[in-house]
Amino acid sequence: MNFEFTEEQGMLRDSVARFVQDSYDFDTRCKIAASDEGMSRENWQTFAELGWLSVPFAESHGGFGGGPVDTMVMMEEFGKGIVLEPYLATVLLFGGLLQRGGSVEQQAELIPRIIEGSCLGAFAYLERQSRHAITDIKTTAAVEGDQLVLNGEKVVVFNGASADQLIVAARSSGEQSDEDGITLVLVPADAAGVERTAYRMMDGQVVANITFTDVRVPVADIVGEAGEGYAVMSPVITRANVALAAEALGIMGQLNAKTLEYTKTRKQFDVPIGSFQALQHRMVDTFMAYEQVKSLLYRAVCELDGEGDDTAACVHALKVLVDRNGKKIFGEAIQLHGGMGITDELDIGHYAKRLMMINTTFGNGDYHQAKFNELRYSA
Amino acid sequence: MDTSFAPEDLAFRDEVRAFFAEAYDSELQARLNNLETFKEAVIDWQKRLYKKGWIAPGWPKEYGGTGWNATQKFIYETERSAAGIRDVIPFGLNMVGPVIYAFGNEEQKARFLPGILQSDDWWCQGYSEPGAGSDLASLKTRAVREGDEYVVTGAKIWTSYAQYADWIFCLVRTSNEGKKQNGISFLLIDMKSPGIKVNPIVSIDNHHSLNEVEFNEVRVPVANLIGEQDKGWTYAKALLAHERTAIAGVADSKRSLAETRAFAEREVNGGKSLLSDPLFQKRLSDIEIELMALEFTELRVLATVAAGGAPGAESSMLKIKGTEMQQAVQELRMEVAAYYQGVLPNDLTPEQLGHDFGSQARQTYMYGRASTIYGGSNEVQKNIIAKAVLGL
Ligand SMILES: Cc1cc2nc3c(=O)[nH]c(=O)nc-3n(C[C@H](O)[C@H](O)[C@H](O)COP(=O)(O)OP(=O)(O)OC[C@H]3O[C@@H](n4cnc5c(N)ncnc54)[C@H](O)[C@@H]3O)c2cc1C
Ligand SMILES: Cc1cc2nc3c(=O)[nH]c(=O)nc-3n(C[C@H](O)[C@H](O)[C@H](O)COP(=O)(O)OP(=O)(O)OC[C@H]3O[C@@H](n4cnc5c(N)ncnc54)[C@H](O)[C@@H]3O)c2cc1C
Numbered sequence: 001m002n003f004e005f006t007e008e009q010g011m012l013r014d015s016v017a018r019f020v021q022d023s024y025d026f027d028t029r030c031k032i033a034a035s036d037e038g039m040s041r042e043n044w045q046t047f048a049e050l051g052w053l054s055v056p057f058a059e060s061h062g063g064f065g066g067g068p069v070d071t072m073v074m075m076e077e078f079g080k081g082i083v084l085e086p087y088l089a090t091v092l093l094f095g096g097l098l099q100r101g102g103s104v105e106q107q108a109e110l111i112p113r114i115i116e117g118s119c120l121g122a123f124a125y126l127e128r129q130s131r132h133a134i135t136d137i138k139t140t141a142a143v144e145g146d147q148l149v150l151n152g153e154k155v156v157v158f159n160g161a162s163a164d165q166l167i168v169a170a171r172s173s174g175e176q177s178d179e180d181g182i183t184l185v186l187v188p189a190d191a192a193g194v195e196r197t198a199y200r201m202m203d204g205q206v207v208a209n210i211t212f213t214d215v216r217v218p219v220a221d222i223v224g225e226a227g228e229g230y231a232v233m234s235p236v237i238t239r240a241n242v243a244l245a246a247e248a249l250g251i252m253g254q255l256n257a258k259t260l261e262y263t264k265t266r267k268q269f270d271v272p273i274g275s276f277q278a279l280q281h282r283m284v285d286t287f288m289a290y291e292q293v294k295s296l297l298y299r300a301v302c303e304l305d306g307e308g309d310d311t312a313a314c315v316h317a318l319k320v321l322v323d324r325n326g327k328k329i330f331g332e333a334i335q336l337h338g339g340m341g342i343t344d345e346l347d348i349g350h351y352a353k354r355l356m357m358i359n360t361t362f363g364n365g366d367y368h369q370a371k372f373n374e375l376r377y378s379a
Numbered sequence: 380m381d382t383s384f385a386p387e388d389l390a391f392r393d394e395v396r397a398f399f400a401e402a403y404d405s406e407l408q409a410r411l412n413n414l415e416t417f418k419e420a421v422i423d424w425q426k427r428l429y430k431k432g433w434i435a436p437g438w439p440k441e442y443g444g445t446g447w448n449a450t451q452k453f454i455y456e457t458e459r460s461a462a463g464i465r466d467v468i469p470f471g472l473n474m475v476g477p478v479i480y481a482f483g484n485e486e487q488k489a490r491f492l493p494g495i496l497q498s499d500d501w502w503c504q505g506y507s508e509p510g511a512g513s514d515l516a517s518l519k520t521r522a523v524r525e526g527d528e529y530v531v532t533g534a535k536i537w538t539s540y541a542q543y544a545d546w547i548f549c550l551v552r553t554s555n556e557g558k559k560q561n562g563i564s565f566l567l568i569d570m571k572s573p574g575i576k577v578n579p580i581v582s583i584d585n586h587h588s589l590n591e592v593e594f595n596e597v598r599v600p601v602a603n604l605i606g607e608q609d610k611g612w613t614y615a616k617a618l619l620a621h622e623r624t625a626i627a628g629v630a631d632s633k634r635s636l637a638e639t640r641a642f643a644e645r646e647v648n649g650g651k652s653l654l655s656d657p658l659f660q661k662r663l664s665d666i667e668i669e670l671m672a673l674e675f676t677e678l679r680v681l682a683t684v685a686a687g688g689a690p691g692a693e694s695s696m697l698k699i700k701g702t703e704m705q706q707a708v709q710e711l712r713m714e715v716a717a718y719y720q721g722v723l724p725n726d727l728t729p730e731q732l733g734h735d736f737g738s739q740a741r742q743t744y745m746y747g748r749a750s751t752i753y754g755g756s757n758e759v760q761k762n763i764i765a766k767a768v769l770g771l
Binding site for chain 1: 512517537581582583585648650659710713714717718719723727732741746751753761
């Protein structure tokens with residue numbers, strides 16, 4: 001039994017923590033959020049130089065060969081700074097799909113570019129009707145000779161406005177919500193027939209709705225096998241969910257620490273408000289809520305790392321607890337800050353909004369609880 | 380025990396319905412929903428209510444109230460919510476107005492009540508200070524008497540709509556002797572007075588309704604003092620009970636829940652309506668059951684008041700449960716909106732965006748976090764119940 005990080009993992013964590021500490025204070029973060037792209041390309045280059053963009057990729061492509069623990073320690077630190085740069089979209093999703101399902105040629109061409117910071121990517125999977133069901137896909141991919149023709153629309157594509165390359169989940173056969181018949185396709189963002197409409201979300205990120213009108217790409221740009229995209233995207237999304245939980249943990253830790261600090265300094269009735277037992281018990285509850293998320297996160301990461309057979313249930317459970325405990329933690333953080341907690345000027349609300357967005361990404365708590373129930377209790 | 384409506388109540392309900400259907404027209408609604416025209420649209424709407432004689436159901440008839448009984452007030456509130464009409468801006472009509480008619484002199488009543496009833500004066504509430512929130516009595520903004528004037532210096536914070544206000548009613552410190560509650564006075568201050576500065580505060584919903592109001596040697600005529608000097612706390616406390624009853628908002632929560640249910644019904648979740656999802660149904664019914672109870676709790680309090688009783692600690696309960704339910708409904712609507720809850724206002728049409736209520740749900744939810752903080756936080760209300768009801 002050992003919950004210690006290796007020396008390498010510790011160094012990776014410290015390197016991200018130092019960056020957040022030195023270069024990502026709240027004011028800087030607000031400026032980046034307000035910029036056109038909602039992220040900083042300069043920071044992205046720094047990430048490349050520090051080697052962070054290489055972490056999950058195989059050594060054969062110039063990667064660091066890292067596993068879920070490495071991703072976890074980085075994401076937790078990103079969470080502490082509510083970092084806006086598209087690590088999830090480019091490295092974990094776009095890169096993760098290539099790593100898992102890409103052809104030798106696709107990997108050789110694109111992974112080194114991701115690592116050096118010259119290719120931003122996005123995974124276009126959601127549609128306006130799909131809600132949390134990632135297999136609910138109407139966008140079509142039809143084969144015409146040696147070409148694939150795409151038609152349809154994807155919505156709320158993370159990093160969709162800035163990405164150079166997209167991987168699009170399209171339907172090549174089957175019914176609207178089937179797992180079979182999903183084809184993943186590489187599409188350059190500037191291909192003819194691709195149109196992007198950018199807008200902003202409450203956590204500062206810029207997303208896009210993307211329409212595809214007779215977009216033609218070579219059949220060779222399919223990622224994985226035609227019609228078998230689900231087998232590629234499912235494990236990538238599972239890992240992304242664990243990474244998001246790690247980011248959420250970083251946020252929850254910050255919310256608790258900042259709230260605790262505030263209740264020690266804010267005085268009413270001539271005493272620090274932290275001296276009121278009514279508030280102390282609630283802070284004990286949020287402290288325990290944080291520890292429980294951490295434990296379930298470690299459990300899920302151990303499962304992923306060891307390719308355990310309970311991975312799916314663990315990750316569903318994790319997303320349920322992140323949703324529930326996250327709401328509790330940010331709710332108490334705002335409440336205990338009183339009027340201050342309601343201001344845009346304070347960082348508390350910004351941490352809360354990122355947590356809320358994490359909860360809606362790849363399934364909310366109820367979605368994962370239903371999946372968990374299905375796995376555990378269906379007759 | 381009887382809560383059914385008499386024929387004359389039903390007739391009254393029809394009259395209210397008919398008036399709202401006609402007076403609250405779509406052109407007005409559009410102006411209310413636009414930040415640029417919000418202020419004048421509110422005034423316009425409140426003037427329509429004034430003309431109808433319905434602007435101040437809570438006031439005694441002699442001062443311009445409606446003379447309705449508890450049932451009629453309940454019907455009016457229910458119909459207002461059902462029609463999707465927001466309550467009047469409370470600062471003049473529900474807050475300072477009652478203080479003036481209860482504790483002001485004849486001259487003050489004649490001078491201020493018409494402007495409040497006709498919405499010609501926009502009022503704001505200057506209670507809270509940076510150092511005095513829950514512990515309101517520790518407020519420090521001081522008023523020093525010089526001849527026929529008070530000279531006021533200090534700062535108020537979280538002052539809602541101060542940027543629109545013509546007048547502010549303030550609690551100020553006129554004495555440091557004895558208990559801190561004792562040296563407080565209730566002062567009406569013209570917002571155009573030299574020495575007042577209003578600084579905006581943007582809130583978590585990305586809007587500007589909150590402000591900091593600075594007072595730098597602002598001169599206020601002694602004629603603007605309500606009641607006696609140093610006795611303002613008594614008047615303010617009477618007002619707070621009024622304010623709390625108003626915040627329960629059961630009728631609004633019911634309407635909002637019904638709307639949320641309708642949104643859920645058309646949302647598709649794994650091939651079926653979200654409304655048929657058992658987990659969602661549990662969330663919905665958890666709220667509906669509490670609201671069914673709260674509706675009767677509210678009626679019980681109203682009946683007590685109608686029978687001549689004072690809304691004491693019960694108003695604290697209405698405030699706590701009412702705001703908890705408001706937040707629960709707001710949160711549920713966010714769940715229905717899924718990832719679209721994150722959308723900030725933009726120029727896209729719902730058709731381009733693919734969604735039509737996410738941004739509004741977010742704004743209401745985020746601002747709604749404040750309802751458990753303002754009007755005396757829910758923690759403070761619980762302290763009141765523990766002491767006043769449970770005798771702890
Ligand atoms: C099944 C059982 C087995 C037990 N076995 C043993 C045993 O083997 N040996 C032994 O020595 N004792 C034993 N106990 C006794 C047990 O340790 C005491 O019951 C316990 O310490 C609580 O004390 P009390 O019952 O006097 O309750 P009290 O201390 O009077 O507490 C009453 C309530 O007030 C709350 N409370 C008290 N102080 C505070 C505070 N400061 N802040 C907030 N809330 C507070 C408590 O949490 C509790 O809810 C046993 C008790 C039970 C029920
Ligand atoms: C949106 C909004 C609009 C407002 N509008 C107005 C307005 O128009 N005019 C005006 O005067 N004020 C207004 N307020 C101010 C509001 O009344 C105060 O925010 C409120 O009284 C709380 O004070 P505070 O913000 O200083 O929090 P604090 O008093 O510092 O409280 C911080 C936390 O400590 C808790 N706490 C404090 N004391 C105790 C205790 N004894 N026991 C347990 N817990 C405790 C509180 O519940 C809260 O959770 C508004 C506030 C908001 C958020």
